[in-house]
Amino acid sequence: MTGRRHLQCSHDKLSVEQERNYNLISHVSPRCRQLAIARMSDDEATEFYEDEDETFEFDGRPYLFEPEYTEEELRERRERREIERQRAEEAAASRATTQPRITGRWWCSCRCCEIMPTDMECFCCKEWDLLHRRSQDARCVTLAEGFSSLLDLWVLEAFFHVPKLNWARRPTPEGPDGHLSTE
Structure with missing residues (x-):
């Protein structure tokens, strides 16, 4: 293949200028693309859109790549959630009956x-x-053995640098040499 693009409808080769326009427009932002198309002649723009319409295929199926579970996997997930719920209830019940930990x-x-x-x-x-x-x-x-590295300033800053909405202030480590205090 010569590297030139063929029009799908007429199988004619693009002119050098049409190919240049296509290559310039296909790799830029949508706003720049609109401006470049506006500068084209009517014939060039028509050919560009015809070519683009033929190569664009929209499936229209949202969630196409979401995971699909088998009945067995769904059953296992339900069982796990039920076990976790029971454990949480038991833990809450035991906390209610035991003496406070702060004592x-x-x-x-x-x-x-x-x-x-x-x-x-x-x-x-x-x-x-x-x-x-x-x-x-x-x-x-x-x-x-590896716990002391978790208290390193760089590790903590990287961990707390998770962008979250509505965080007025991010927690920062306070202690000797920028580490969390272990005392």
Whole structure:
């Protein structure tokens, strides 16, 4: 192939100027494209639109690439959600019947936790399944080998640089050398 574009309707080769116009217009922003088309002669613009209409195919099916689940996968998802809901209910019920965590460290399994201002913040690393699997060797997640790198200023700034709507202020680490205070 010579690299020249053929018109689909007449199978004639584009003139050098038509090809130049097409190449210039097909790779620019919509606004610049409108301006360039406005500068074309009527015949050039007509040929350009005819060629473009023939190559453009719109399917018109939204959500075409959304994941599709089998009945078994849907059943498993429902079961998982139900289990999570039951666990959340059980946890809420147990929190309601137990003494407040802010009254002492009885809830801490790693012996490194501090009492926080609210019950919800009083949470031991051994209570979180994800951390428990990763830090089985360490007594506490804060004593694990890779934990200190998580307190690095650059890591924290990258983590908190997630653009979110309605964030008036982003949390910033405060402590010695820009690290979170571990005291």
